[in-house]
Amino acid sequence: MIVQKDEIEQFEKHYRTAFVNSLAGFRQAVLVGTLSAEGKTNLAIFNSLIHLGANPALFGLISRPDSVPRDTLQNILDTKEYTLNYVRADQFEKAHQTSARYEKGISEFEKAGFTPVFLSNCHAPFVKNAIVKIAMKFEQSIPIPLNGTILISGSVQQVEIDASLVGPDGYIALSEAEVLISHGLDAYFVSKPIGRLPYAKP
Amino acid sequence: MIVQKDEIEQFEKHYRTAFVNSLAGFRQAVLVGTLSAEGKTNLAIFNSLIHLGANPALFGLISRPDSVPRDTLQNILDTKEYTLNYVRADQFEKAHQTSARYEKGISEFEKAGFTPVFLSNCHAPFVKNAIVKIAMKFEQSIPIPLNGTILISGSVQQVEIDASLVGPDGYIALSEAEVLISHGLDAYFVSKPIGRLPYAKP
Numbered sequence: 001m002i003v004q005k006d007e008i009e010q011f012e013k014h015y016r017t018a019f020v021n022s023l024a025g026f027r028q029a030v031l032v033g034t035l036s037a038e039g040k041t042n043l044a045i046f047n048s049l050i051h052l053g054a055n056p057a058l059f060g061l062i063s064r065p066d067s068v069p070r071d072t073l074q075n076i077l078d079t080k081e082y083t084l085n086y087v088r089a090d091q092f093e094k095a096h097q098t099s100a101r102y103e104k105g106i107s108e109f110e111k112a113g114f115t116p117v118f119l120s121n122c123h124a125p126f127v128k129n130a131i132v133k134i135a136m137k138f139e140q141s142i143p144i145p146l147n148g149t150i151l152i153s154g155s156v157q158q159v160e161i162d163a164s165l166v167g168p169d170g171y172i173a174l175s176e177a178e179v180l181i182s183h184g185l186d187a188y189f190v191s192k193p194i195g196r197l198p199y200a201k202p
Numbered sequence: 203m204i205v206q207k208d209e210i211e212q213f214e215k216h217y218r219t220a221f222v223n224s225l226a227g228f229r230q231a232v233l234v235g236t237l238s239a240e241g242k243t244n245l246a247i248f249n250s251l252i253h254l255g256a257n258p259a260l261f262g263l264i265s266r267p268d269s270v271p272r273d274t275l276q277n278i279l280d281t282k283e284y285t286l287n288y289v290r291a292d293q294f295e296k297a298h299q300t301s302a303r304y305e306k307g308i309s310e311f312e313k314a315g316f317t318p319v320f321l322s323n324c325h326a327p328f329v330k331n332a333i334v335k336i337a338m339k340f341e342q343s344i345p346i347p348l349n350g351t352i353l354i355s356g357s358v359q360q361v362e363i364d365a366s367l368v369g370p371d372g373y374i375a376l377s378e379a380e381v382l383i384s385h386g387l388d389a390y391f392v393s394k395p396i397g398r399l400p401y402a403k404p
Contacts (some may be wrong), residue, residue: 002321002363005358008259011372017256018372023361024253024261025288025376026383026393028227034230050252050264051226053349054219057210059226060346062252062262089396100402111404119204124357132225139348144262146341147255148354152349156207157226163203170213170220171386173229181383181393184373186400188235189393191228194291194382194387200302202313 013154022184027183029095032061033083033116033125034075036105041116041125043108044072045098049084050151057156059136064149071104076152080138081123085130091181092188109142121158131177133160171196205209224386231297231384234263235285235318235327236277238307243318243327246274247300249384251286252353259339260284260356266351275308278354283325287332291382294390298314321361333360333379373398 008016009191027047034042050061063073076082087095098113109116116125122135135158142151165173175191181186210218229249235374236244250264265275278284289297310320311327318327324337337360342354366374377393384390 001368003363004323004360005259007362008358008361009257012258015372019255019368019374020259020358021253022372022374022376023259023336023358025232025251025334025381027229030227039289046355048252049227050250050331051223052264052346052351053266054222055211055215055351057207057222057225058348062254064255092396093399093401096399098401100404106404118227121206132227140346142344142353143344144254144342144344144353146260146357147258149254149403151249151344151346151353153346156210156222156225158207158281159205159210161205161387166221166308168203170217170224171389172221172224174224174385175389175391179209179227180396181374183393187373187377187398188396190396191383191391192386192394194390194392197298198388200299202302202308 018184024124024179026183026189028086029188030083031087031095031098031127032072033085033127034072035124036075037078041107042071042107043098043112043114043127045095052153058153059156061152062084062149063152064160073150073152076138077141079123082136082138083122083124083126083155084134085127086132086174086179087092087127087130089178089188092180095180096186119160131174131179133138147200220386222231228383228385230393231289231382231390232276232289233289233297233329235287235329237281237326238277239280240308242267242275242279243272243309243311244301245314245329247297254355260293260359261357262340263354264351265354275354276354278340279343281325284338284340285326285328287329288334288376288381289329289392291380291392294380294382295314296330297382298388318363321362333376333381
């Protein structure tokens with residue numbers, strides 16, 4: 001089937017959201033941990049993690065000012081610190097539950113059943129037993145004028161990971177740890193390896 | 203293991219690139235098709251596709267001015283049109299080969315073994331037999347001053363996909379078509395479903 005731009009615009013709202021979100025393909029499921037200015041913990045699932053650069057190590061997140069994780073955005077702007085946590089695929093129901101619109105001041109850690117842990121050098125909470133725990137420092141908020149979304153850019157400050165997952169070449173074998181990946185708004189997956197390839201030459 | 207920011211900065215260059223890229227997790231493997239101002243076809247694999255919004259449907263790509271797919275960036279800026287193509291996992295070797303640094307004017311379609319096809323309303327080439335073919339219109343180039351990368355934003359103009367993959371709620375079951383996903387610089391995967399969940403409520 002061929003779908004034109006004006007047909008997408010005329011789709012029923014929920015159908016369109018599901019169609020366009022799933023059209024964007026597979027992505028990493030990330031639980032973003034923050035602390036509010038009042039010191040309350042917050043946790044929200046994102047599927048918009050972007051690699052911006054390796055030297056320095058910079059990652060981005062897309063946030064809509066009116067979206068569910070708006071507490072996350074405010075907390076990052078207030079405290080300049082946040083954490084990125086990847087969990088095992090068997091945690092998918094708990095991870096999804098962090099997307100519910102809880103009132104401000106209610107911690108998604110408690111409601112979804114995750115335990116916050118704190119590591120030195122970072123005030124924001126991490127997810128206990130996460131496969132990957134990354135401490136981030138907020139760097140810059142880049143507006144995307146087209147639709148009012150914001151690219152939150154930050155630098156990697158600290159990484160906690162099982163050493164057995166890191167190969168001799170620096171590659172982190174997340175698939176071996178059955179890390180949770182997401183597709184669309186509500187579908188969850190694990191990865192099954194096909195292969196690794198050498199640097200491509202003409 | 204815990205790795206600090208200054209340790210990452212002191213990693214050997216290739217080790218650091220592999221470490222930070224794979225740290226960013228799983229993402230969609232996308233073949234970006236373009237036409238040069240001289241009319242030559244170009245194809246390059248990207249792993250930085252971002253969903254920016256569903257209404258209008260806007261997607262982003264991260265490009266480094268000095269990276270391999272720089273011909274892609276130039277072609278998009280010159281012609282304002284490009285295509286996004288998702289292929290089956292069994293095409294991973296050909297998909298990876300498009301990342302080789304071919305000289306300008308040499309088509310990665312031919313060298314990697316993909317067949318270009320053209321659809322009405324779009325001058326940029328698509329990948330024949332791709333599971334998903336998206337015609338994009340360039341909208342805006344957003345500089346990321348932190349490290350000189352660019353967020354290429356574009357609007358979805360047309361989507362070609364097998365109708366059997368689109369569910370009654372608009373969700374596109376890419377996993378059923380064994381779509382290729384990527385991790386890090388050189389690792390390829392397919393997805394294995396865990397489950398879909400209803401809209402999360404407090």
